[in-house]
Amino acid sequence: MSDAAVRPRRRGARERVLDAIRAAEPLSRVELATITGLTEAAVSMTVRRLLDEGIVVESGLAPTAGKPRRLLRLDPAARIAVGVYLDEDTTTYVLTGQTGGVLSRLARPAPDPADPETLSRQVLADVELLFTGAGVERERCLGVGVVWPGPPGGTAQDLGTRLSAATGWPVLVENDATAAAVGEYWVARVGPEQGFAALYMGSGIGAGIVLEGRAMRGGRGNAGEFGHVCVQVDGPQCQCGSRGCLEALAGPRTVVAAALADPVAAAEAGLDPGEPRRSVVADFAAVARAARAGAPRCRALLEDSARYVAAAAESVLNLLDIDLVVLTGPGFAAASFVYGPAIMRRVAVADRLTWQRSVTVTVSLAAATASATGAAALVLQSHLSSR
Amino acid sequence: MSDAAVRPRRRGARERVLDAIRAAEPLSRVELATITGLTEAAVSMTVRRLLDEGIVVESGLAPTAGKPRRLLRLDPAARIAVGVYLDEDTTTYVLTGQTGGVLSRLARPAPDPADPETLSRQVLADVELLFTGAGVERERCLGVGVVWPGPPGGTAQDLGTRLSAATGWPVLVENDATAAAVGEYWVARVGPEQGFAALYMGSGIGAGIVLEGRAMRGGRGNAGEFGHVCVQVDGPQCQCGSRGCLEALAGPRTVVAAALADPVAAAEAGLDPGEPRRSVVADFAAVARAARAGAPRCRALLEDSARYVAAAAESVLNLLDIDLVVLTGPGFAAASFVYGPAIMRRVAVADRLTWQRSVTVTVSLAAATASATGAAALVLQSHLSSR
DNA sequence: ACGAGAAACTTCAGTTGCTTAAGAATGTTA
DNA sequence: TAACATTCTTAAGCAACTGAAGTTTCTCGT
Numbered sequence: 001m002s003d004a005a006v007r008p009r010r011r012g013a014r015e016r017v018l019d020a021i022r023a024a025e026p027l028s029r030v031e032l033a034t035i036t037g038l039t040e041a042a043v044s045m046t047v048r049r050l051l052d053e054g055i056v057v058e059s060g061l062a063p064t065a066g067k068p069r070r071l072l073r074l075d076p077a078a079r080i081a082v083g084v085y086l087d088e089d090t091t092t093y094v095l096t097g098q099t100g101g102v103l104s105r106l107a108r109p110a111p112d113p114a115d116p117e118t119l120s121r122q123v124l125a126d127v128e129l130l131f132t133g134a135g136v137e138r139e140r141c142l143g144v145g146v147v148w149p150g151p152p153g154g155t156a157q158d159l160g161t162r163l164s165a166a167t168g169w170p171v172l173v174e175n176d177a178t179a180a181a182v183g184e185y186w187v188a189r190v191g192p193e194q195g196f197a198a199l200y201m202g203s204g205i206g207a208g209i210v211l212e213g214r215a216m217r218g219g220r221g222n223a224g225e226f227g228h229v230c231v232q233v234d235g236p237q238c239q240c241g242s243r244g245c246l247e248a249l250a251g252p253r254t255v256v257a258a259a260l261a262d263p264v265a266a267a268e269a270g271l272d273p274g275e276p277r278r279s280v281v282a283d284f285a286a287v288a289r290a291a292r293a294g295a296p297r298c299r300a301l302l303e304d305s306a307r308y309v310a311a312a313a314e315s316v317l318n319l320l321d322i323d324l325v326v327l328t329g330p331g332f333a334a335a336s337f338v339y340g341p342a343i344m345r346r347v348a349v350a351d352r353l354t355w356q357r358s359v360t361v362t363v364s365l366a367a368a369t370a371s372a373t374g375a376a377a378l379v380l381q382s383h384l385s386s387r
Numbered sequence: 388m389s390d391a392a393v394r395p396r397r398r399g400a401r402e403r404v405l406d407a408i409r410a411a412e413p414l415s416r417v418e419l420a421t422i423t424g425l426t427e428a429a430v431s432m433t434v435r436r437l438l439d440e441g442i443v444v445e446s447g448l449a450p451t452a453g454k455p456r457r458l459l460r461l462d463p464a465a466r467i468a469v470g471v472y473l474d475e476d477t478t479t480y481v482l483t484g485q486t487g488g489v490l491s492r493l494a495r496p497a498p499d500p501a502d503p504e505t506l507s508r509q510v511l512a513d514v515e516l517l518f519t520g521a522g523v524e525r526e527r528c529l530g531v532g533v534v535w536p537g538p539p540g541g542t543a544q545d546l547g548t549r550l551s552a553a554t555g556w557p558v559l560v561e562n563d564a565t566a567a568a569v570g571e572y573w574v575a576r577v578g579p580e581q582g583f584a585a586l587y588m589g590s591g592i593g594a595g596i597v598l599e600g601r602a603m604r605g606g607r608g609n610a611g612e613f614g615h616v617c618v619q620v621d622g623p624q625c626q627c628g629s630r631g632c633l634e635a636l637a638g639p640r641t642v643v644a645a646a647l648a649d650p651v652a653a654a655e656a657g658l659d660p661g662e663p664r665r666s667v668v669a670d671f672a673a674v675a676r677a678a679r680a681g682a683p684r685c686r687a688l689l690e691d692s693a694r695y696v697a698a699a700a701e702s703v704l705n706l707l708d709i710d711l712v713v714l715t716g717p718g719f720a721a722a723s724f725v726y727g728p729a730i731m732r733r734v735a736v737a738d739r740l741t742w743q744r745s746v747t748v749t750v751s752l753a754a755a756t757a758s759a760t761g762a763a764a765l766v767l768q769s770h771l772s773s774r
Numbered sequence: 775a776c777g778a779g780a781a782a783c784t785t786c787a788g789t790t791g792c793t794t795a796a797g798a799a800t801g802t803t804a
Numbered sequence: 805t806a807a808c809a810t811t812c813t814t815a816a817g818c819a820a821c822t823g824a825a826g827t828t829t830c831t832c833g834t
Contacts, residue, residue, distance in 0.1 A: 013820075030782060042821055044784060066781025067829040195606060207706070216598075218708020219582060222742060225705040230698040231620055241737035242701060311617040314629060315702060318612040319594070321605020350628035355609060400791075417811060429792055431813060453810025454800040 028069030083375030100187035104134035145375030181208025183374025201331025250308035306342035333367035415456030470762030491521035532762030568595025570761025588718025693729035720754035
């Protein structure tokens with residue numbers, strides 16, 4: 001744990017300035033002063049330090065009636081981060097620059113997660129490969145973000161500890177939805193005052209919630225269990241032990257199971273119930289592709305799922321008073337054309353009638369790989385506050 | 388990993404010290420240092436300032452092996468706040484000390500809220516009466532909290548502006564649930580690291596959510612709309628324009644309507660469907676009283692409502708990773724004996740099986756008047772951070 | 775082409791709020 | 805009564821930020 005263990009500071013000038021530039025680059029110093037609420041003097045000093053460190057660069061002038069503004073941007077190459085996404089069947093690695101842009105990517109079949117020793121050895125080797133492949137100096141790397149579909153702790157936490165010990169880099173472990181939310185916040189340039197919920201569909205459904213520029217993690221790091229929002233009091237039994245959870249009624253696993261049980265839908269999607277199953281993600285994507293191509297039964301399955309998802313989304317929006325929903329993850333990447341409109345439809349009436357808000361539903365730009373880039377963004381985000 | 392580095396320290400010494408004393412008084416300076424993470428020197432200086440201002444007093448010693456600890460408490464009388472609760476049919480005023488204890492109380496029939504001029508005149512006169520009745524100097528008052536069952540803005544905000552102009556005090560306007568949550572945080576000595584949801588039943592259902600010692604308000608001050616969490620996808624139409632909202636299925640208005648529609652239940656509760664209705668709160672309390680006395684039909688109505696409330700509560704707990712629920716407001720004051728166990732039952736299985744948490748459900752000490760004392764607590768809370 | 779004006783940025787001398795280090799106060803115990 | 809344990813205070817220093825007063829670098833009008 002090298003310089004991640006730096007002492008924290010109350011959300012200071014550095015953090016505020018970097019966050020403002022991230023969200024709305026390019027910016028001049030005067031603009032930064034008004035945005036951050038700092039004095040121009042403070043901004044000037046802070047920016048000089050950032051320039052010295054090479055984190056920020058001046059690029060271009062903006063003419064005014066007087067002295068032109070000198071525009072500041074993040075230098076994409078100045079600092080980089082590694083994101084690792086341990087999916088069911090694939091492990092994805094990305095190397096991103098400071099602005100969240102992907103410099104290099106690597107996908108590998110997933111090693112057996114049951115054996116932590118081999119797992120960490122494999123990940124280490126792959127990360128090594130990622131660096132040599134991209135031809136980037138390891139010194140500029142800020143750390144590694146590790147994401148897997150599940151709560152942080154256990155296997156992932158263990159891997160994190162091993163990686164950190166072996167590489168000397170700080171390693172952050174997070175669940176897929178939260179990572180995707182942070183990634184969205186980072187690369188989609190969401191402002192700190194804009195709260196949003198990133199709904200993530202992979203092999204399950206989760207939500208990453210970002211309020212006031214900070215991801216909600218909850219007491220045990222389990223916040224955002226969107227899949228276990230109850231949408232039907234006496235609904236079917238869920239794996240979690242409760243009843244009527246969104247995931248049990250409308251999660252990707254349920255949709256795939258329904259498609260397999262319906263010969264017509266299975267045929268539409270090209271799924272053979274007899275064959276051994278591929279991953280939930282792949283099967284769900286097949287259903288979504290079929291629906292998009294016009295297959296009615298697959299479409300109906302998705303629409304049915306979307307009704308539930310929309311209801312749960314509405315609950316979240318009402319509970320937290322949020323007006324932005326981002327659909328992300330491989331599931332929504334494939335099926336947002338159904339889920340997006342469904343959420344909009346569900347929310348529209350009460351929005352106008354009661355809440356006087358207008359909810360926006362967007363699809364993440366790189367929804368399919370949001371977890372991996374989000375993992376890297378976690379590292380970038382955590383470095384805003386330190387040093 | 389670098390979890391320690393991410394922890395923000397935005398709150399200043401004064402706020403942290405006061406908050407620690409509030410949550411766990413009496414405390415010595417050394418204890419404060421360890422709790423707040425400040426150095427002993429910093430605590431010493433901060434405490435001296437607070438002693439000078441009379442906000443904190445030394446009271447008693449705690450023997451040690453060396454020099455005894457000098458215990459610090461908030462001086463209850465040093466600063467006071469006024470809470471105003473504009474209910475449907477009654478306006479309640481309380482005067483509280485710094486520790487949240489009620490110094491004086493006043494209840495009045497509600498004036499017509501449609502006429503802001505008369506309303507504010509009435510409230511002003513009543514507040515005046517409150518002070519003279521309690522024999523307290525107006526100078527020590529920090530401000531007025533105004534609460535009503537609805538979103539801040541409109542009538543309430545207007546009243547706030549008028550009050551503030553007339554009295555010179557800061558006036559804070561908040562919805563009932565959030566105020567009750569802040570009141571609970573303040574009076575029940577909840578620690579800042581303990582997140583919780585205060586479920587509030589009055590004429591409707593809402594939730595006040597407190598995380599990291601701060602009440603969630605959301606983008607438009609509408610956060611905590613627990614009553615519009617969806618618990619049934621195609622449930623009945625709700626006033627808000629959506630379907631299947633908790634409030635439409637299980638809110639106090641719905642319970643009362645069901646009791647009136649069922650001759651047996653109505654008789655049990657002593658409600659005459661022919662008579663003009665009193666307030667929802669009063670009618671609901673009548674149903675709850677009957678149920679408590681053993682009336683089976685009223686009991687069944689409440690149990691049915693509680694099933695839905697429990698499901699919605701579970702959604703909130705899972706979404707925010709919270710393990711404390713406080714039931715408050717007149718509705719739960721009367722009927723927590725049904726709702727509390729229902730929530731516990733619903734949550735227990737998944738808690739053990741999946742989340743490894745153990746949720747606590749408590750009933751607010753002064754649930755019936757939580758809004759008014761909460762209104763006053765809002766003022767106290769807001770004065771923690773300011774100088 | 776050149777001075778006036780405008781706006782962006784910088785410098786500098788506080789102020790604040792904390793830290794570290796040392797010391798004073800105030801009890802217990804041998 | 806001296807030694808000790810512990811709490812609290814004081815003093816010096818540091819880093820971040822503010823306010824006010826420059827300095828720079830452009831445009832514009834003449």
